[in-house]
Amino acid sequence: MIKLYDYVLSVNCYKQRLMMSILDVPFESILVDFYPGWEHKGEEFKKINPLGHIPVIDDDGFVLRDAHAILIYLASKYDPTGLWYPTNNPELIGETSQWMLFAEGTTNTASAARLHVNLGYEFDIEACRTGAHRLFRVLDEHLWFREQENLDWVCSGEHPTVADIAIFPDVILSEEGGIARMDYPALRRWTDRVKRIPGFETMPGIFPASEPRSLPREGEVHV
Amino acid sequence: MTESFKNLWHPIASSEDLQYRHIFQGQLLGRELALWRADDDFVNVWENRCLHRGLRLSIGQNDGLELRCQYHGWRYANRSAGCTYIPAHPVDAPARTICNRTFPSVERYGLIWSGEDPVGELPEIEALENSETLVLRSISVNAPIELVLGHLANYRFSITGDPDNFTTTSRNFLDERSISLTATPDGGELTVVFFVQPVDSNRSVIRGALCNNPLGAERLRTLRHHNEELSRLRDMVELEALDGPPLEPMVATIEQVPVSLSEVETPSGRKAPLRVKVLRKWVTAEDIVGLELESIGEPLPTHQPGAHIDVHLPNGLVRQYSLTNAPGDGLLYRLGVKLESDSRGGSEFLHETAKEGDVLAISEPRNNFPLRRDTVKTILIAGGIGITPLLSMAQTLRKDKLDYELHYFAQAEGHLAFPEILRKLDDSVVLHLGLSPDETKGELAVLLAEYETAMHIYACGPGPMLEATRHIASDFGWPDEAVHFEYFQNTIELDSSSSFEVSLARSALTLEVPSGKTILEVLRDNGIALMSSCEQGACGTCEVAVIEGEPEHQDVYLNDSEKLAGQRIMTCVSRAKSSHLVLDI
Structure with a gap:
């Protein structure tokens, strides 16, 4: 094991x-x-x-x-499906690598700010926060346009990739480092979607999402 | 400026932002807001602050009907924002007054509008009125609203989204925070309207809507073009804002929780402070009408499963009816009323005289039949019209994914009330039709044969059926506290011949209760207004704690062990075996 x-x-x-x-x-x-x-x-x-x-x-x-x-x-x-790390699709694996590198950025800014606040690591907290906001702004814009094309994830495939898993924890815990996400509505919606991936796990500070809405069946009344 | 902004409607989100089962985090004039769309499409705009410990509601869960705070799981209902459930007190109904602060909301032009204290209706925006609109991506800017608006006046855009083809535009300030810009190339005309949302003294959001909704690739190109231009504008404004004077953040006043929340509710007798209109009346089963009551004015108070209201009828009668809808389900109360063959004018009035559009006077909801949610399994037993409180319970249990069965005893299929709701509860409903009293007992013995810890029974129906349930449950080892009843009426023959003395411990008063008068009446005569509802020993509203003395119970609300313990008394019917009672009032 x-x-x-x-x-x-x-x-x-x-x-x-x-x-x-x-x-x-x-x-x-x-x-x-x-x-x-x-x-x-x-x-x-x-x-x-x-x-x-x-x-x-x-x-x-x-x-x-x-x-x-x-x-x-x-x-x-x-992952026998090969969807989480899509090596058989050159564009998609390129994008996945690009966003994995982006995740290094969110770790070194947003998650670093959290280490500073929670565990007293000596980082330049203002630089961490400014850097995180700069990245969140880019990611929010990216995800907003993804939504316009009915795409849910960081990369352009229909299935999430390791890049979503790499970025999500840095984003969802950012408030512990003093980085608010109010200005990033598309980013906030994406975190809900990640939480609804089957098999999703929580940790202290990360809560589950409610169940998605299922459409009422024919003839069913809303009660 | 802040003061006049408080009286305006502001767009604070786009319709697309509020996806189902999501909670949007917003802010207006320094006040944080939690916005959520319920499954019935109502848009809730609430203070982003749980009344309990002040946690942000925006990190909670939207389950379509209620918002659940992430901290201690307090739940608040769609529309009313009233608290429906406190997990630490699974047995109790939350106080009706626990209610989050709400703000008005209107969804129009693809935007969600709200305000601190908006005056009048949302005004029509002419440019957006007569065309399909395309809402642009909102842009958050770290700069004050005046600066943003100043730059927007010089905004230029290309109709085709082609960066080499910018058009000169005419501009028109609509008010102190919005501007419309019109491009008129080659005889055509295209208008974009921008609203600047005052988030805080140094933060704004640009919300734009285009009076044209192109399709496919052109739509995306247009969105990208405006996003690019607005982002450029934002970068310029933010640079400029760095040179401006430092600004104090806006302070939104947080309403204090009312002191009354921490006080014991003052008893006030039988009052009917609410006015409701009959929205819909229909025959739901033989001799049973359904009534939907909607509020006139203020939203109706939140209710919990098992709750009932008093309906004060124009003929002077007061009748209790259970609410059949689940908490959070709409801004109305749904009742089921059976025409009683020996009606003294209550059910007869509602069946024959009351019409859609009529106004009725009702009490606030009370819950003397509260549903526990710390259970492994709940068995609901309904006899005839006794289905009404159990329907509300069943819907709640289903939503909470708690194991339950609803056993519905009725004469025949035509007597089943609210079939459309029963269908929704599908496989948890078991029908028992056309059984004789003995067959009913046999069936109950099968249903109640196995008791385990943390199983509960809730039964509502005719007296003999409830008595049978009581005995059968007891025979199979169900403890009294696991078996809950709601009686239609008290069938015990009342004896009011005794006379005795009551001392009121908190009021330092001793009163004589003569034969022929109830404790409740004597209290009222002496200016002590105890809350009551049915006044015949069935509903539990006028219950009082007994400190000393032995009560003579004549009610059907308390169970046998509660009666034996002698610590509580229904003051509307019960009396004293001893010559003296000391009550905790």
Whole structure:
């Protein structure tokens, strides 16, 4: 079984839990005392990841670090449909890579602001917030025009990709870092859609969405 | 300027923004708002603040009928914004006065309009009135409204979306926050109207609508063109705003929660403060009419499943009817009224005299038959017209995905009330038609044969059927507190021959109750207005706690163990076995 070096409040660990839950892949969570123990910075953990950060997975001896790389690995190996990481479609895989890089940006701004506020990391908080708003503005515009073409996801396919999973947690927890999303209505609607993907998992601070509306059947009255 | 803005209607979202089962987060004049579209298409505009702990409602859930706060799960009804459920108190009905602050809403021209305190109706906007409109993507700008409007006056656009083909435009300020721009190339004419939403002192949203709705690729090209031009404008305005003086954020006044919420409700007797109009009256089954009552003026108070209202009839009679609709379902109360063969004029009036459009006086809803939602399974048992409170319960349980069965005992299919609602409840409804009293008992014995912890029975129907249910449930080991009844009437023969003394602990008053008078009447005579409804020992409204003395119960509201405990009394019929009672009033 896959081992995930995990911390419940880590946004990047949550990305892996979410992906594995959606793909229905069983895994074992190895809890790392991230805060306040800083176990991931200790000598023991550096044998697993010399960079001293989580998440890391160990899939039957194959060890991989870095959140977005792990997402690509999980989707490539455990999604038989090939839709989450669409390697057989050059345009779509190009877009997926583009938005995976965008997710590095949201992690380094929005999620960094959250680490600063919640766990006292020393970041330039104003730069983090300004940077996050700049990216959210771009993403909101992008998703608004996607909606105009009846498309739901970050990439232009009809199915979500690992890019949605990579960006979503940074966005949905942004308010913990003091980054409001009121100015991004299309971005807010997209977070509802991600929450309605079958197999969706929550974490502290991320709540489930209500059920989508099903149309009334013929002759049914609204009561 | 802020003051005059408070009296205007402002577009604060586009229709497209409010998708079903979504909650839109908005802001106007410094006040945060939660906007949500219910499944019946009503657009709710509420203060973005749960009354309980102040959490933003916009991170809650819109389930189509109610908005659920994410923090402690308090639920608020569509339209009225009244609280329908508090999970920490699954047994109790929330106070009727727990209600979120609402603002008016109108959906027109593809936009959602609201305001702090708008004066008059939403004015017609001529340019948008006679054509199909295309609502542009809204643009949030970190700048004050005056600055944004100033730049919009110089806005130029290309009709074709072709960047080399910008057209000179004429402009016309409609009021202090909106402007229309018209391009007239080659004899044609195209108008775009912009409204600037004052979000805060240094934040605005540009909302534009084009008086033309092109299709396909042209539509997308037009949207992209305006988005590009407006984004350019935004960048310019934001740069300029950086040089402006720092502005204090606007402060929206938050209404204090009324003090009365933390106080015990003052008893006020039988009052009918609400006026309703009969919106619809129809025959729903043999001898049963359905009545839909809508408010005149203020929205009707929120009700909970099991609640009833008093209808004060023009002939002086007061009658109780259960509400059959689920909380959050529309701005009306739905009743089912059976014509009683021995009617003393109550059901007869509603059947024969009341017409659509008539005005009736009613009480606020009261709930003496509250539905628990901390259950593993709920069995609803309806006899005839006793279906009415159980229908509201069944719809609520279905929506909450709680396990339940609704057993409906009736003479024949033609006697089934509200068949359209029963169909919606489909496989949870079991019909028992044309059974004799003995067959009914046999059937009940099958239904109630297995009791488990956290199962509950709710029964409403004729007295003998409820008595049978009471005995059968008891035989199968159901504890009294798991079996709940609502009686139509009290069939116990009342004996008012005794005389005794009551002391009122809180009022420091001792009164004599002579034979022939009830405790309730004596209290009223002495200026103590206790709330009451049926006044025959069936509904539970006039209940009072007993501190000392032994009550002589003559009601059908309390169950056997409650009667034995002697801690509560129905003051409208029950009396004292002891010579003295001390009551907690």
